[in-house]
Amino acid sequence: MASVRLDASASSDPDGDALTFRWRQVSGPTVNLTSPPGQPAEVTFTAPLVATSARIVVEVTVRDARASATALSTIDVVPASPGLIGGRVVDENNNPVRGATVFAVREDGVTSNTTTTDDNGNFVVNPARIGRHTVHVEDQLHEATTATATVSSGMLSITEPDPIRLTVLAGTLQGVVRSSAGVPLAGARVQVFDGGGNAIRSATTAPDGSYRIPGMSARVIRDAQLIRVSPDDLIPWLEALPPLTIGADNRLDFLYADLHLTLTIKRVKGQPRPRFPVDVDLVYSGEVVASAEVNRSTSRLRFQNLPASLFLVRVTPKGGPTRQFEIRLMPGRVNSARVTYTPGLR
Known part of the structure; x- marks a missing residue:
């Protein structure tokens, strides 16, 4: 940016009186008029940056003890080449x-x-x-x-x-892990896995059951497929990771569930009575996570602290065919299911 200097030092008084100088801007884009120390007859300013041509008018008034004179200076400012x-x-x-x-x-x-x-x-x-x-x-x-x-x-x-x-935009994955009774589960391992089964992020729940996994960058979110929660003495919870938002604090809570299962073994007329015991298995993620034996035609079973997810109930009477039933458990509640099993039907 250009500096502009105006000089009125050629002013004189025939009587030799001392002169004073007063500078002011009359019009145009505002500038800061500054006189060098001890040189009131001069003034400088920095030409402003303008988008279109502009004109700046500066006035100087020169005075002695008896009279004054005024002069105008015109400065045209044009846009600089970008x-x-x-x-x-x-x-x-x-x-x-x-x-x-x-x-x-x-x-x-x-x-x-x-x-x-x-x-x-x-x-x-x-x-x-x-x-x-x-x-x-x-x-x-x-x-x-x-x-x-x-x-x-x-x-x-x-x-x-x-x-x-640039720094990778990384959010978090956080939440709380609780038992089916709502009790926080401390010390539970929370792990995020990629499609190859490799753990790429992990955290451990605090005494209040909370966990926080930082570093959930776009690349991690792209690779993440599964999340596994492993509390002490409870069934590990494994599920597909839901869609996450890049650069945000994503929340995913885990609240275990209970299951009340009423199983009725129904005899078909003309068929032999079912033979006991009947084995009942709960299958989760391809593994048997809980089992029970039934010795009556109608039995009530209770399973506690199960992952709120999809289960298979597998019923196998002694010497009879195995049947499977799907049950989806909802978190934070006692889920009830009635299963009627007829060994003689295929």
């Missing part, structure tokens, strides 16, 4: 970030055009007006950040820093 802002955007591992949004805001609030980074993470803001800019970089998978650049007329200005480094 420059360019260039730079490169990378991630924490120095990999180029493609498709990041970049724009610049000059100190006076003027905003540039928006551009995006190419396959190599490079960008050019064109045009960029003369002056100091804050360069904003935004990407949906990373935290937004800024850099600076000072643009000169017709020049390519590189950002500071260069390259601009």
Whole structure:
């Protein structure tokens, strides 16, 4: 930006009286008029940045003890030729970030055009007006950040820093693990697995049953498939991970359930009586997690602290065919189910 100097030191008084000088701006874009120390006959100011041509008028009044005189100075200001802002955007591992949004805001609030980074993470803001800019970089998978650049007329200005480094946008997965009675389960292991069965994130519940898994970046969320909760002395809970939001605090609570199962063994007319005992197995995620024996035609069974998920009830009478029934348990409640089993029917 150009500096302008106005000088009225050629003013004189025929009587040799001392002169005083008073400067003021009459019109045009506002500028800051400053006289050098001990030189009131001079004034300087920095020409403002303008988008269109403008005219600044400055008045000086010169006085002695008896009279005064006034003069006007006219300064025409034209827009400076714009420059360019260039730079490169990378991630924490120095990999180029493609498709990041970049724009610049000059100190006076003027905003540039928006551009995006190419396959190599490079960008050019064109045009960029003369002056100091804050360069904003935004990407949906990373935290937004800024850099600076000072643009000169017709020049390519590189950002500071260069390259601009983005931090992966990482949210959390958090929640509470409780028994079917609502009691917090401390010390439970909460693990997130990828599709290959590898644990990629984990946490342990606090005394209040809460857990918090940080570092849930876009890449982790993309790879995450399953979540497993393993409280002491309870059946491990395994389920598919629901959709998570990138960069957010995602919540997933685990509240165990109870099951009241009423099993009726029904005899078919003309068929022999069913033989006891009848084995009842609860199957969860392909494994038998609870079993009981039934020795009466109608029996009531209770299973406590089961994962609120889909179970198979497998009924096998002695010497008879096995039947399976699906039951989905709801969290935080006693689930009731009635199962009628007829050994003679296929």
